[in-house]
Amino acid sequence: MNIKVIGHLDKNYIENTFNKTKRLIKIPRNLHIYFLENINLCYSIKLPRNIQKRLKIACSHKISFSFKYKNRGVIIIYMDKVLAKKEDSLIGLLLHEISHINQINKGVYKKVLEDFENIMGRNHQLFMKLKYEKRDLEWLFNDISTISILTLKDIYANNELVKNKLTKYLITYYKLEFDRKICPRPVFYGDLKKSAQYDLDLIRLVFEFELSLISVILPLYKTKRAHELVRYLSKCYESNINKVSKKCHELIILYFRDFKKKNFNKEFFNAVFRKVYSVLK
Ligand SMILES: [Zn+2]
Numbered sequence: 001m002n003i004k005v006i007g008h009l010d011k012n013y014i015e016n017t018f019n020k021t022k023r024l025i026k027i028p029r030n031l032h033i034y035f036l037e038n039i040n041l042c043y044s045i046k047l048p049r050n051i052q053k054r055l056k057i058a059c060s061h062k063i064s065f066s067f068k069y070k071n072r073g074v075i076i077i078y079m080d081k082v083l084a085k086k087e088d089s090l091i092g093l094l095l096h097e098i099s100h101i102n103q104i105n106k107g108v109y110k111k112v113l114e115d116f117e118n119i120m121g122r123n124h125q126l127f128m129k130l131k132y133e134k135r136d137l138e139w140l141f142n143d144i145s146t147i148s149i150l151t152l153k154d155i156y157a158n159n160e161l162v163k164n165k166l167t168k169y170l171i172t173y174y175k176l177e178f179d180r181k182i183c184p185r186p187v188f189y190g191d192l193k194k195s196a197q198y199d200l201d202l203i204r205l206v207f208e209f210e211l212s213l214i215s216v217i218l219p220l221y222k223t224k225r226a227h228e229l230v231r232y233l234s235k236c237y238e239s240n241i242n243k244v245s246k247k248c249h250e251l252i253i254l255y256f257r258d259f260k261k262k263n264f265n266k267e268f269f270n271a272v273f274r275k276v277y278s279v280l281k
Contacts, residue, residue, distance in 0.1 A: 001027065006044065007037020009079055017087050021094045024166055028101045031073040033094075039078055047074070066097040073101040082176055092173025095166055099157040108156050115265035116149055123273040130280050136200045140276075143204045147211055148272045152265060154215035159259075162219045171229050174216050178232075196280055207276060214248055218255045250275065 003018060005011050014035050034045055042059035046052075051069045058065050058076070066075040075097045077083075083090045103109055127141050128134065161170050196203050220226040250271050258264045 001030075002032045003035070004032070005035045006041045007079075009035055009037050010084065013084070013087075014079075017090050018094065020087070021091050021098070024091070024169070025095055025098055025161075025164065026102065027098065028073050028105055030071055031075065031098075031101065033075045033077065035077050035079050037079060042076060042078075045076070064093060064097060066100045068101065068104050073104070075101065086172070086176065088169055088172040089176045090173075092169035092171075095161055095169055096154075096157055096173060099160050100153065102160065103153065103156050109153055112149060112152050112156075112265055116145070116269055119266050119269050119273075120145070123270070123277075126277060127273070130277070132196075132200055132280070140200050140204055144207060144272065144276055147204075147208050148269055151211040151215045151272075152268055155218055155255075155259075158216060158219040162223060167220065167223050167225050170216075170220070171225055174229060175232055193279055200280075203276060203279060207272070210248055211272070214251055218252065221252070221256075 003015065005014055018033070036042060039059070039062050043056065045055060047055055047069070054067070054069075058067065062078075064075075064077045066073065068074070075094075077090075077093065077097070079090075083093065124141055127137055130137060158170060161167070216229065217226060220229060251268070254264075254267055254271055258267055
């Protein structure tokens with residue numbers, strides 16, 4: 001266990017918050033957590049050369065993240081002004097990232113990637129038959145792949161936290177997250193297919209938005225507190241939330257029917273690609 005604070009941050013606050021987190025979740029062995037005052041400090045972290053390139057790419061996404069190399073778990077936390085004050089939000093974020101490492105240790109993500117590889121070829125072939133610029137289709141396919149893999153990982157990480165009754169912290173953290181990241185982004189739900197003719201990237205935006213909601217709302221769905229988050233989100237997005245849940249109907253049904261079943265990952269990926277395809281076709 002190793003905590004590094006980089007930049008001008010309140011070390012006491014960070015240590016206290018971590019000690020509280022420690023009582024809530026199993027801390028994986030050989031965990032290194034970096035708390036950064038700002039995003040650019042991410043590039044100053046020194047890791048062995050073979051992992052440094054991967055770290056730099058991850059830094060460029062400008063969000064907190066976690067990964068494993070050899071037997072070491074690494075978590076990078078960006079401490080913005082809100083996290084530096086709101087302890088429960090920081091606990092929620094720490095729980096989320098620690099849960100990611102626990103899923104890696106259980107081999108959950110290895111299976112996610114294997115299952116993705118398994119369904120990728122067929123979906124790619126289908127995609128490339130669509131009548132758009134081939135280059136744009138390749139981009140979109142790659143982006144949808146990345147987004148759906150991340151979504152599935154988040155579903156697993158959050159699901160474990162909900163199972164361990166840590167919902168309260170998760171909701172506090174996500175309220176902050178949605179405030180910061182997605183709210184200001186304009187998402188249009190008009191005639192998607194028509195709009196896609198002019199700008200295929202819009203499709204990526206819409207699905208990124210939907211899936212980021214799905215990764216929180218699905219694991220929370222059966223808890224009493226899901227409504228709290230949905231209410232909060234609908235304030236934020238007005239009518240969008242209903243349209244999202246209508247569009248995601250298939251994924252919601254799939255989750256409740258098949259989560260925990262052997263084929264769930266593959267069915268999840270296929271369902272996402274099917275949805276994107278049906279919009280573009
Ligand atoms: Zn995550």
